[in-house]
Amino acid sequence: MIENLSEALTLFLSFENFAVIFLGVLIGTLIGAIPGMTTPMGVALALPFTFTLHPVTGVLLLLGIYKGGLYGGSISAILLKAPGTPAASCTVIDGFPMAQKGEAKRALDMALYASCIADLISNLALIMLTGFLASFALSFGPPEFFTLILFSLTIIAGVSGDSLPRGLISACMGLFLATVGLDTIYGTERLIFGNYELMSGFNFIPVLIGLFALPEIIDHFARKGGGDIAVGSLGRVGASLADLRKCMKTIIRGSVIGVILGAIPGIGGAPSAFLSYSEARRNSKNPDAFGKGEIEGVAAAEAGNNGVAGATMIPLLALGVPGDVTTAVILGAFMIHGLQPGPVMFVQNLPMIYAIFIGIMLSSGFLFLIGKVMIRSVSRISDIPNRILYPIVLILCIFGSYAVNNALLDILIMIAMGALGFLMLKMSIPAAPFLIGFILGPLLEDSFRQSLRLSEGGYSIFFGSVICWVFWGLAALSIFLLIRGRLVIRDSDVQAQAEAK
Amino acid sequence: MNPAARNDLILGLGALAGAAFLLFYLIPMGIVRPGNTETRALAPDFWPIIIVEVIALAGFCLVALGWLHRHKAHLEAEDAGLSTRTGVAIRVVSVFVALLASYFLIPVLGLVLCAIVLCALLLWLGGERRIHIVLGVSVLLPVLLYLFFNGFAGVPIPTGLFEGMLDGSGS
Numbered sequence: 001m002i003e004n005l006s007e008a009l010t011l012f013l014s015f016e017n018f019a020v021i022f023l024g025v026l027i028g029t030l031i032g033a034i035p036g037m038t039t040p041m042g043v044a045l046a047l048p049f050t051f052t053l054h055p056v057t058g059v060l061l062l063l064g065i066y067k068g069g070l071y072g073g074s075i076s077a078i079l080l081k082a083p084g085t086p087a088a089s090c091t092v093i094d095g096f097p098m099a100q101k102g103e104a105k106r107a108l109d110m111a112l113y114a115s116c117i118a119d120l121i122s123n124l125a126l127i128m129l130t131g132f133l134a135s136f137a138l139s140f141g142p143p144e145f146f147t148l149i150l151f152s153l154t155i156i157a158g159v160s161g162d163s164l165p166r167g168l169i170s171a172c173m174g175l176f177l178a179t180v181g182l183d184t185i186y187g188t189e190r191l192i193f194g195n196y197e198l199m200s201g202f203n204f205i206p207v208l209i210g211l212f213a214l215p216e217i218i219d220h221f222a223r224k225g226g227g228d229i230a231v232g233s234l235g236r237v238g239a240s241l242a243d244l245r246k247c248m249k250t251i252i253r254g255s256v257i258g259v260i261l262g263a264i265p266g267i268g269g270a271p272s273a274f275l276s277y278s279e280a281r282r283n284s285k286n287p288d289a290f291g292k293g294e295i296e297g298v299a300a301a302e303a304g305n306n307g308v309a310g311a312t313m314i315p316l317l318a319l320g321v322p323g324d325v326t327t328a329v330i331l332g333a334f335m336i337h338g339l340q341p342g343p344v345m346f347v348q349n350l351p352m353i354y355a356i357f358i359g360i361m362l363s364s365g366f367l368f369l370i371g372k373v374m375i376r377s378v379s380r381i382s383d384i385p386n387r388i389l390y391p392i393v394l395i396l397c398i399f400g401s402y403a404v405n406n407a408l409l410d411i412l413i414m415i416a417m418g419a420l421g422f423l424m425l426k427m428s429i430p431a432a433p434f435l436i437g438f439i440l441g442p443l444l445e446d447s448f449r450q451s452l453r454l455s456e457g458g459y460s461i462f463f464g465s466v467i468c469w470v471f472w473g474l475a476a477l478s479i480f481l482l483i484r485g486r487l488v489i490r491d492s493d494v495q496a497q498a499e500a501k
Numbered sequence: 502m503n504p505a506a507r508n509d510l511i512l513g514l515g516a517l518a519g520a521a522f523l524l525f526y527l528i529p530m531g532i533v534r535p536g537n538t539e540t541r542a543l544a545p546d547f548w549p550i551i552i553v554e555v556i557a558l559a560g561f562c563l564v565a566l567g568w569l570h571r572h573k574a575h576l577e578a579e580d581a582g583l584s585t586r587t588g589v590a591i592r593v594v595s596v597f598v599a600l601l602a603s604y605f606l607i608p609v610l611g612l613v614l615c616a617i618v619l620c621a622l623l624l625w626l627g628g629e630r631r632i633h634i635v636l637g638v639s640v641l642l643p644v645l646l647y648l649f650f651n652g653f654a655g656v657p658i659p660t661g662l663f664e665g666m667l668d669g670s671g672s
Contacts, residue, residue, distance in 0.1 A: 052654040163509075165566070168559040169516050175552045176523070183545040186538070190545055191531040221596050221626060222589045387627030388634065391620045392642055398603070398616060399646045403656045408607060415600050422593070427512055445548045457540035 008354030011056055020057050021359050024064020025366045026374070031065065032072020032088075034389065039069030040432075041216065043329045044208045045393065047336070048400035055337035056352055060359040062333055063313075066326050067119060067363050070269065070306050071371060074111040078104055078298070088305065090273035094290065094297030105375075107298050109239035110247065112371035114302035118255035119364045122310030125259045126317075127357050133318035137343040142450035143461045147471035149444045152265040152321035154478040156433040167433045170424065174437025175444075177202055184446060185453075197409050204332045204439070206401040206410040210417025211434060213397050215425045217390045218418065239295065247299035250280045254300050258307015263314045264478055265323050269305045271481075274488050276304025310360060317341050317353060321440070325432045328439050336404075502571050509567030516560025523553045595626065611661030616643035 024046075031042035042065050050058030073088030078095035091111060098107035140148065153171070160167020180191045181201030192198040254276030261272040280300030281290045290297045312323025313330075320342030322328035334341050339349065346353060401414040421431055455461035462468055532546040541547060599622055603615040610618075620639035629635055650656040 391623035
């Protein structure tokens, strides 16, 4: 233990790591503050810049962007009524009315305090639970992994938007694309049609960039310049200590909700934020003030939203399955560096995991620093016109896609994926399930086929152990919680609409 | 017909047609199946076939949903007019044509020059008319990215016609 910690400190203590975490949180906050830019998009665009970095440094950069992005979404939600992320849409309910009353600075301060506290609690949960879960997962065989990945595919229901069949079609397209390449058992060709550059399958980054960044850019040009909004004044008075004391119980409750829901693959920040908000309102002495600029509403939404940040990393690091879309991208980053998160990583690369933990804890501090010191300048980023921003992002996409393998084919794949992503956007087919399917597909197929080889073709192997049954049960529970989360969001929307009238 | 239901119907039928194409054409043509597979489930085409069957099932669900909700009241605004939709289509196609043209020109002109031209074109298409912004952004960004990837990350960025010139100054 001490030896591992000492190795972790050696790995972590470098100027480079401190700098990338700071830079990551700053970039993430900026990206989150820009309406139209999403956290997964930001993480995807930063991915090619991590190739030359040490794996720990690269992953910390992406984690910084993830955490900064979660908080940054609240800036545009409060100032522009344009949430940068779905989870930040809950912050709009009370944050924007506060901004209209000239209390934007107070709302932003509270969003920051709630985000940092929730992030810290979530990080502590990550550190305490991941090792335990990973040691348990060491006893897993292929059937257990198959049921685990099947359980984690319930994430698709969480990111499918309003229509599950559309999410299912999207996920299946991702799963199908992941089958391209050489067959892992027989070594025969699958859907490569003589193109030997595709023998190892489609590269993750061009697919990711094409699906997440390009459609937004194309859509901007389709709408021709729509969406440039002027940012209002921040106001002068920030949140007081009394405000923080008043909201502390709500923040802790929201953080715990975030940790629990974040640790279950697929639930994500939005249901957590809305559940935290509805609990805060239910427990408030003044529930009627919610929706009209109540600071406790901002605290509840942001605590629920940011409470998931560390927790989504629990299934990723312990089991190798992503907790949400952004952690799916981070899983890809691990793979690019030749690492497979999961129980085996705890055995082979424990100091690396401890170094990541140290960096994650530090990111909460940097988030507070950036939020406190740079909020005025950061909030001005929303002023950059999209007509300038999107061409810049497009050029980043092209260089990023090429840099993965130094292959022009990857640029073509990115363009093709962009066209597909744009069509999906126009047909209201969510892109996130595609990505989840694409990443988890090979793991699912491999564990399925390995299990069948062990059982000589018998399907009873998938019901042969307690762990398998636990995952079947968890999948059912996860679907139940997803449905409940959707109902909470729908009720909150109906309530907000009724109050607006 | 309710537009949402119509969309479900179109997408569902599209998914069914796509599934049929994959199942009866692409998979038999593109997946080599060895003769000595231990069980059917281990064959290289087993998993893709299962996925396609799920696509077909989801497509069928969408068709059924669209059919059931075809007369349901719909509150959303009507679709944009034909001229607006044509304008949108022209802009979208222009961007893709510019992207594809850049892709095919990279071996000749190099990635940096293609990116400069593409960036300037998109800034102009987006409505930016300040020439110093258009030139500043479109020249500076690709050059900085070239310097980062070529010089720092060790990624050889294709330079096309300028190969000798840029290699001397940039790497």
